[in-house]
Amino acid sequence: MNTISKTDLPLILVVDDDSAMRLLLVQVLKQEGYQVVEASNGEQALDAFTRLKPDIVLLDAVMPVMDGFTCCSKLRNLTDDDGTPVLMITSLEEQESVDQAFEVGATDYITKPIHWAVLRQRVRRLTQARRATKDLRQQAEREQLMGTVAQRIRSSLNLEEVLNTTVAEVRQFLQVDRVLIYQFVPEQSGVVVVESVEKPWPSTLGQTVAGLCFPQNCIQLHRQNQVQATKNICAERFDSGYPDFLAKFQVKANLVVPILQEEEPWGLLIVHHCATNRQWQPLEVNLLQQLATQVAIAIRQSQLYQKVQQLNTGLEQQVQHRTLQLQKALEFEATLKRVTDKVRDSLDENQILQTAVRELALALNVDCCDTGLYNLIEATSTISCQYTNSLSSSQGLVTRMADYPEIYSQLLQGQFVQFCKTFYSPTHKQVTALACPIFDNQGTLGDLWLFKPKDCTFDEQETRLIQQVANQCAIAIRQARLYETAQIQVRELKKLNQLKNDFLSTVSHELRTPVTIIKTALQMLEITIDREYKSFSGMAKPTVECGPAARYFEILSNECEREIKLINDLLRLQELNAGTRSLEHAVIDLQDWLPRVVEPFFRRAQSQNQRLQLNLSPNLSPLLSDSFGLERILTELLNNACKYTPPEETIIVAACTEGGVTKLSVSNSGVQLSQQELSCIFDQFYRIPCEEPGKHGGTGLGLALVQKLVASLGGSIDAESTTECTCFRIELPLIALTTRSNGTAAL
Template identity: 55%
Template structure:
């Protein structure tokens, strides 16, 4: 705080502290008194507890040094009675005793003592403790005094801030300040832009004159004082005639009946808003320091209130503007929600339907209603004829032009922009109302980089679409383009599927016809082969059984064997083709048989024993004991296992093993055929059940095959309601058949 004017004396003088010593030992009492007086304290002494109580009431000490062990009333009882006396809350008590047991210490503090010193006394420690207790007491009193002032300031500040009306705030403030300072006039002087100011608020006691509303220009008040006030300086005048003021300044203050005054600046940042002025008119006045501090703090509160009021006015203005903005935003939000719902309905239609006509007609209807336009249509382009055909339209209060075909070369300025993917608005003469214009917004429907059509929104009067409306039209145009692309892809896919179905039917018919047609000549070939076998056998008998390699009989037998093998191969191929055809067409009947698995499997593998022995392979059977009976198509199951065993014998190297296993797991039966010494690569595994597929380089012995065996196995397994898996690793291949029990 910086002060201009007369210097102020300290407003608070701390007297020497008063100490009462209560001690029954005269020597110790004298030592204590001498020590405390040497420290500058006022000292009174008493020799016992009753005398100490009486001395306390006369002396009102700040501190009591109390012996605990005394005849009659001991120190503990005296301490308790001292704490019950009026005004004792501001007195500190220190016990001095030879008792140092915990119980005595606790008893002293329970009686109300704040400190405890044992005998013999350490005098330096005693002086420090006495000073500490007195300092704590002074701090407490100062804090209480400060709290009283804070309550006054808080009360005034609360009343100031109870209203956001600046006039009311300032009037309450000056009235409270004048009453609290007990002065004659308190006013707020506000500066204006012309360098002078006006008394805007005033509280004045009778009979002193009011200066409220006066525009005051002090010719003696120069820029020097203004700059000092702007820096926060406070001006104090206790007597205008003894303050070294200029005569004009004294005359100026005299006209307002002022004999002493206090001026505190009211600042808004670095801006000097005004002055808080207290006038004492009836006499000169000594302004105490706490009054100056109080006025300064209240000026700060007024500055806050002024700023708060200005901010409130700004907030009110902003609230008004914000209300309009919120209303506009609500309208925009409602429009956005409406647009979003429109787009969702169109998107759902695109997702759920492949009908081009239905989707585009829905799109133009939804768009026209959402944007409140007179007409909305969709046109598709035909680049081979360079035309635009309006195929879909929804009108509300304008005549339509659905079905119209427009030559794009007549309107190059329009269609060139659309073909480049640009949206735009333009006006055109009305086709139905003479001398009128229609507002048109056009947006292309793009399939990649190519425009396949456009949307048009038409109004009878000029209307410019907003950014959100344009965005909606663009999104709908994108959805329409997606719908057209999906519909055309679907139509192409349907045509492809129809063609594939036709080709597949032709293939099936061809295979069925060829297979049936081949059966008759193959049957004749088999009959002819059997007749040739008889002739060859008779010729060998005529040769006496002596047939060398170069004889005609030997050659005939060789050729006959080749013919027989090839005939059987063709018969197998024809049968496989016919069986596959029946299974794929679901014409294959299923006969149910009860199979006793152990005997059935033994009988099946017995037919392969000679072949396995000839190839120097090992056959292993691993059948779980007590396998249940299996109810299934025995012919189909036999053909499956026969084909799997045939493949195992065919591709298993010599001295390797073939294992046939069967086991039950819950309600499933698992049959597996495993052969070692051969492995199928992971790349080939997914294709081994395809028709006519043979693993490249998978037949080192060149035994041949049709590539239909495993395809037929897969179909037969599905026919039986089961599944088949194949695993191949570590030079071992395993086919596992899973069938329901």
């Protein structure tokens, strides 16, 4: 056997029509230790390139018939060109020739006369780069092959499939004529178990090879994991009939790698080259050794799998039994989930219980399932829901607990009961019955009854499912009853709220008449006093100069006005809540209308040493709305602003149109509200706390009324308060909508 070469001399193809120059190039390159082949023209170069696959091509640019540029272009177009470096040799130094060389695929160029040191350096650099590229590609291909085999081993327990994949991939990768796996059998012989062979070479698959055909020391070498690499079978001398065996299958070179199992040879991974002799490379040997290791893993994996299969044979019945149990558990779990979902999704007690008995009956395949609800005061149980296949219906049947004390005493204590029961019918059918209580921490609410044929019993899994369903039923019943209690309370609260509204409406109407009479009487009293008692005209004077009677009269008049406003606000709120207030829509030109509404408040603000500003946007569009309601909204907001804004502070009324919406705002500085106050500001009868409770007066209905009015106009209002500034913002559609009492919208 030959020693495998550790290095390959790079092969350089020199192409030049000048024989003298070609001779010089060949000598220089051989002195550097390269293998060199020559070509005198482009056609010879293409032929040599195709046959020999050189590592580098030195190509003269200027040659007759086919110049170097054309030859380089054709080299690059060859299907088997894998990026072989081409060093163009030219006497042309202009930039155009250099560009052309690179355009046709030259890797580098050198000009004549040749600077030999430069040539050596560039050839050395290209050779190293070429070798590195080939090594990387081969490494990638090796890794891909190893990955393919390893993946096949991981994904398949079919040893034959794994071995067939291995030999096919190896033959393709190494480009050899035959790859086979030989397995040792007792009595020092073996058989070819898998093979991949290229036509027309003969197949060795299934061939039995006696141990005597191998060299005498081969088994020892195999145990030592040594590789046998033969580049020329005919040139080797063997002490057995091994060459004759190889000649039978036309083998000229072979590579043999042992496959070890627990340090003993299981078989051989063998590569044959039949067409020519072959020098086996270290990388090829290393690859085959790695693959032999992977094959050994696959064999071991297959052996372990076979042992597992043998063990599984004895456990098959247990596995099947366990599988049935698991399947049954999954079905029971699905049943419980359906019942649980119904408990969560429904508040109808009867519907939930009907679902429970149906799901249990179908899941357990029983003859009948029903549920009874207890009346603990009367000590009775009434069957409320039932699902039956073969037994007669007993829905609505009432059972006295005293008639079956042994059963109901256990059920009331939260214990299930299983026994045999006879139905007193014309057939006197006997069944196995199981009763399970529906109970929670507050007591027993009812029970679940299930019936099977008399020879059947309820096992532990079935009993557990029934108890879990009973627990869900207990939750459902409590939940449904709590909901019903809550609904009753809601209905009662609605009645009370309606009574409150009716009371307020009635009281407001009843109070309006006497308060109106009082107001009229006050007006007449003022006229009479002014006419008959001239000396009492001091009521027109400032408060500090008025007499006690004038001050009392003023208090009476103010309180009367406040009561009238309170009554009117209550009545308007009632109308808005009931949806009975009719709106009179008209086109409002806000540019003219707003100044008229705000005008009275300029004088009031000035008298209170406040600043009032009106900011109207130029794009302010006309608004179709109820002018009375809109005026009341702005008036109420301005009244509040004037009431609560400190002296020297500013009140701003602004209006603009954006995106089909009219935006109004009333803001005042010097006032800041907390988030808690903002959350209650639109509540009825809510008044903002202040240091002087009676200073500002008011009914606490103004902003609640504003919110209702804005909603009736199809708009929205919100309040915001920052440092020393509070702002109310209103948005109204250009075509105002009102909400009817039935929840629909209309103009």
